[in-house]
Amino acid sequence: MKAKHICRLVGLMAILGAGSALAAPEPPLSPDEGRKIAPLLLVAAEPLFDASASAAPAGAPATATLSPMAAALGARLEHGVPVADLLFAIEGGGTAALAALGIRVDTVVGPVATARAVPLALVDDLARRPEITRLEAASRLFPMNDVSVPETRAPGVWSDFGATGSGVVVGVVDTGLDVDHPDFYNADGTTRVQFLLDLSQPGAGPFGGTLFTAAQIDAGAVSQDVVGHGTPIRSSAASRRRPISSSSTPIAQVWAPSATPTS
16 A cells, blocks of 8 residues: 555656656746837737648647738748748847847848848747847838829829929939939930039039039939939939830839929
8 A cells, every 4th residue: 555655656756857847938028028029010920820730630730821911021931930021129239139049130230130031939039138129020112103193193283283394493312313314314315414413422513522514414424323212213203204115114203294303
């Protein structure tokens, strides 16, 4: 009888010992940690499983799938794991904190970092890191100049008031201008740009830059828009409206096609 009790006690101790080896569940995020996660990312990171997994044979792993919200944020499955490209606001040691979780940092600009294919299961762990102050889903942005004119209701101004921008000079401060683009040529092949002030080239022009005239632009003595932002902005505002064809496509629709661009 005594030996039976001892065996039961040893068995109970073995069970308790095995249980103590299991990892304790992570505590829920604190309110401050939860606020680090952008709301849409918080919803997208919720674990979901395919309904067909319930019919799978016993012991078969559940098949992960993406919620519509996760898919809308650009999440995807890689080797069966839901991942997404993320953007982080970080403080000192933030890149090291990301590396410690096995995340490969893609770019760092000031206090902002990006990383590709981050497992969504790591979102809570990332929010717990004091060096990480914000998490959002990263997404690619594209210019929509081809639809911006109707959005501003400019066609109504053209039709109702006959306004074309004739006699107006448009000046834009930006990254530069691709003066060789056909949108900035007159019908006779001369430039529509009256002046271009290049502040990246020191000179005797205003503000210490180099000022190019229309004649110099026609002669090809002007630097190009190496960044690419200034060209579509000017094209939207004051390029020459041309019919779209397979061989010559405007950068954008135009707000004031008869206006004169300057820079």
